[in-house]
Amino acid sequence: MSENCMHAQFTVNGETVDAQVPVRMHLVDYLRDELGLTGSHLGCEHGVCGACQVMVDGQVVRGCLTLAIQANGKQVQTIEGLTENRELQQLQAAFLEHNAFQCGFCSSGMLLTALEITKHHKQATREEIRELISGNYCRCTGYQAIVNAIESVLVKSSSESGAKV
Amino acid sequence: MKSPDFSYLKVQTMADVFSALQEHGDSAQLLAGGQSLLAMLNLRMANPKILIDISGLESLKGIHKTGDVVRIGALTTHHEVLSSSIVQTHVPLLAQAVPYVAHLAIRNKGTIGGSLALGDPAAEYPAVALALNATLVIQSASGERRVKAIDFFLSLYRTAVQAHEVLIAVEFPVATSNQRFVFSELARRKGDYAMVGMALAISLDGPTIRDASLAFMAMDDKPILAPHAMKAMVGQPINQQTIAEAQKGLDADLHPAGDLLANAATKKHLSRVLLSRALMQAGATHV
Numbered sequence: 344m345s346e347n348c349m350h351a352q353f354t355v356n357g358e359t360v361d362a363q364v365p366v367r368m369h370l371v372d373y374l375r376d377e378l379g380l381t382g383s384h385l386g387c388e389h390g391v392c393g394a395c396q397v398m399v400d401g402q403v404v405r406g407c408l409t410l411a412i413q414a415n416g417k418q419v420q421t422i423e424g425l426t427e428n429r430e431l432q433q434l435q436a437a438f439l440e441h442n443a444f445q446c447g448f449c450s451s452g453m454l455l456t457a458l459e460i461t462k463h464h465k466q467a468t469r470e471e472i473r474e475l476i477s478g479n480y481c482r483c484t485g486y487q488a489i490v491n492a493i494e495s496v497l498v499k500s501s502s503e504s505g506a507k508v
Numbered sequence: 509m510k511s512p513d514f515s516y517l518k519v520q521t522m523a524d525v526f527s528a529l530q531e532h533g534d535s536a537q538l539l540a541g542g543q544s545l546l547a548m549l550n551l552r553m554a555n556p557k558i559l560i561d562i563s564g565l566e567s568l569k570g571i572h573k574t575g576d577v578v579r580i581g582a583l584t585t586h587h588e589v590l591s592s593s594i595v596q597t598h599v600p601l602l603a604q605a606v607p608y609v610a611h612l613a614i615r616n617k618g619t620i621g622g623s624l625a626l627g628d629p630a631a632e633y634p635a636v637a638l639a640l641n642a643t644l645v646i647q648s649a650s651g652e653r654r655v656k657a658i659d660f661f662l663s664l665y666r667t668a669v670q671a672h673e674v675l676i677a678v679e680f681p682v683a684t685s686n687q688r689f690v691f692s693e694l695a696r697r698k699g700d701y702a703m704v705g706m707a708l709a710i711s712l713d714g715p716t717i718r719d720a721s722l723a724f725m726a727m728d729d730k731p732i733l734a735p736h737a738m739k740a741m742v743g744q745p746i747n748q749q750t751i752a753e754a755q756k757g758l759d760a761d762l763h764p765a766g767d768l769l770a771n772a773a774t775k776k777h778l779s780r781v782l783l784s785r786a787l788m789q790a791g792a793t794h795v
Contacts, residue, residue, distance in 0.1 A: 345513045346513045347513055347514065347516070349516060365683075366513075366514065366515060366559075367510070367511045367513050367514060367517040367549075369550070371512070372510075388509065388510075388550045389547035389550050389551055390543060390547045390610075390614060391700075392545070393611070396613050398643065402616040402617075403612065403613045403616060404613050404616055404617050405543070405613050405614060405617070407541055407546070408543050408546040408547060408614070408617070409542065409546070409617070410516070410542070410546065412516055413542070413561065413563070415518075433698065455613075456612055456613065459612060462793065472605075474610055474698060475696050475697050475699060476610055477611055478610070478611020478613055478614065478699060479611075482555065
């Protein structure tokens with residue numbers, strides 16, 4: 344018995360995908376196995392670890408809890424497509440500086456959460472940063488380095504915007 | 509794991525939903541935000557023949573206050589509930605509970621109606637709905653019916669919603685100035701499944717508790733009220749004696765089975781701790 348497929352059209356990192364998609368396939372499997380975009384990682388596959396996160400229409404979501412077919416008509420961005428983004432570059436540099444990458448498995452998901460923090464929670468305290476990243480497991484850093492990295496970007500951007508005033 | 513195979517239908521109108529439900533009956537599953545359903549599919553705990561994706565139905569989205577009722581459309585996301593000034597101002601118990609609902613990325617997609625209709629006994633919204641005596645609005649091809657939270661949650665993952673029906677909204681009463689609310693929850697990691705969680709709503713008459721509603725989550729196969737503890741609070745001032753009496757009431761009210769997160773004795777102990785903290789907090793904000 345062949346599995347159910349349906350037609351879908353969406354963009355991934357600005358490029359159009361127009362294809363027959365297996366309806367039971369979640370978005371991260373599609374990105375990794377069909378499109379070769381292996382920057383989003385597959386950890387728990389039931390929404391707990393956060394390694395699979397991608398952006399859909401500008402919002403960070405769990406890639407394993409989104410069907411590829413649900414991306415129909417939407418804009419998907421992965422870590423690969425976001426590296427040209429200035430905010431993300433700042434975060435990547437800060438992660439490097441603070442040794443917040445280590446094994447790297449959680450990093451792409453963690454960076455997308457961090458990106459959402461720098462966009463929508465510019466005033467977040469350390470405690471709030473911890474709460475906002477609580478949906479992303481990291482088994483190496485103990486989170487301290489990650490919190491330091493995100494905090495340093497928030498402090499830097501607030502002092503930059505302060506300087507303009 | 510990978511999900512079993514199914515077919516998929518994205519609907520554009522409520523009429524399409526009802527005709528699809530009529531055609532497929534029990535073998536269909538509604539897909540809203542999918543933040544529990546997709547996990548259950550990946551774990552093969554669910555095995556529907558067809559997913560009916562209702563996420564495009566704009567009429568089921570949004571938060572509105574009409575008179576003394578705040579109505580929240582079933583497809584309103586946790587993120588939208590969390591950022592709503594109407595919820596902050598008029599349904600403070602719900603506002604306190606949403607930060608405990610999952611994590612940032614899941615809150616962007618998961619919906620209030622999806623959580624309520626799933627009927628997970630460890631979830632936040634069902635306990636809040638019960639404590640606030642909320643009304644669940646259910647629609648079918650033949651019309652609309654309204655069910656109080658106490659009659660809505662039947663048992664583990666079972667609610668009053670029938671196979672041909674859709675939960676379309678939840679209505680919360682607007683808070684009054686003499687009411688105090690506390691939502692509190694203990695979990696290993698914030699946003700994860702609760703070991704125990706509690707939603708308290710009290711009405712004050714000066715220093716005296718005139719009315720009390722207290723709901724617990726993760727204590728039974730559905731969210732439950734704690735009638736003995738509620739009775740012990742009514743007519744009393746908030747003090748150590750009232751707290752002790754209410755805690756005693758919990759012994760009669762709560763009969764949890766242990767689970768992977770905490771055994772029965774731990775759950776009962778933690779429920780007493782949460783209630784004590786909640787009453788002290790409610791008392792501290794008394795004016």
